[in-house]
Amino acid sequence: MAEAAAPGTIVEATHDGAAAPAVVHPPAAGETRRVRGVLLDIDETVVDLEGAMDRALREVSGPLLPHLGEDEWVTFCRIFTRGSDDIYDRYIAGEITFAQQRVLRAERCLAHFGAAFVSGAQAASWLEAYEAAQPAYVRAFDDVHPFLDALEAAGIAYGAVSNNVHDYQRAKLDTAGLERIRILVGIDAVGVAKPDPAIFHEGLRRLGTAAEETVYVGDNPAHDVVGAAGAGLRGVWLNRRSATLDAEAAAAVPVQVASLSEIPALIGS
Known part of the structure; x- marks a missing residue:
């Protein structure tokens, strides 16, 4: 001992x-x-922010990627939470807003699976939904x-x-x-x-x-x-x-x- x-x-x-x-x-x-x-x-x-992010991301991004399997959703969430530090660093440096970094991270996740927001309005709608959903999972x-x-x-x-x-x-x-x-x-x-x-x-x-x-x-x-x-x-x-x-x-x-x-x-x- x-x-x-x-x-x-x-x-x-x-x-x-x-x-x-x-x-x-x-x-x-x-x-x-x-x-x-x-x-x-x-x-x-x-x-446990990552856990809250995972649940909220699946909830609000599902309609954009309806055919993703479980392993693919894990990849989607990990890109957002661990594979986008460079984007968050831009927010910390004052180059972009907090909302902008969230949308950019989502765009990176979507692009990995060959998808994208079709318009700025859709991106704004996604962001509003994500911001409403995430706190409930914290x-x-x-x-x-x-x-x-x-x-x-x-x-x-x-x-x-x-x-x-x-x-x-x-x-x-x-x-x-x-x-x-x-x-x-x-x-x-x-x-x-x-x-x-x-x-x-x-x-x-x-x-x-x-x-x-x-x-x-x-x-x-x-x-x-x-x-x-x-x-x-x-x-x-x-x-x-x-x-x-x-x-x-x-x-x-x-x-x-x-x-x-x-x-x-x-x-x-």
């Missing part, structure tokens, strides 16, 4: 999903390692509330920092039953997105904790873990999908978990 980490100490985990002893790094002389705050990503970290992951309970019991402050605008993410959290996450920083708060240090620092300011005593948890290794480290926080990669990284990327992501339930033991709460 591996020894438990000392209270407030974060440990490193392996990258291949194997059960291996955690490596505890004791604080250096004069260094504090006490975890007093946790900042969280939202999408795919506390909210849910929190099962491990979120127990994790927040553990943080509260340990007296650890928490909040969220997201690469989307505040009001949209606030509505998403509330719909998912996560009103208890009161501190929320969106990209409109400081005019930049992760991995820019400024958005993490705004989260720290609102949380009232120092960077070196705060952990950031997210599903994107580059934006959430490397970005957090660049801002002085300790990043934890929430790898719900058992994804693998190449050696260079793995070296920059020393701490990963498969569930939020693993984090209290890592930070000694």
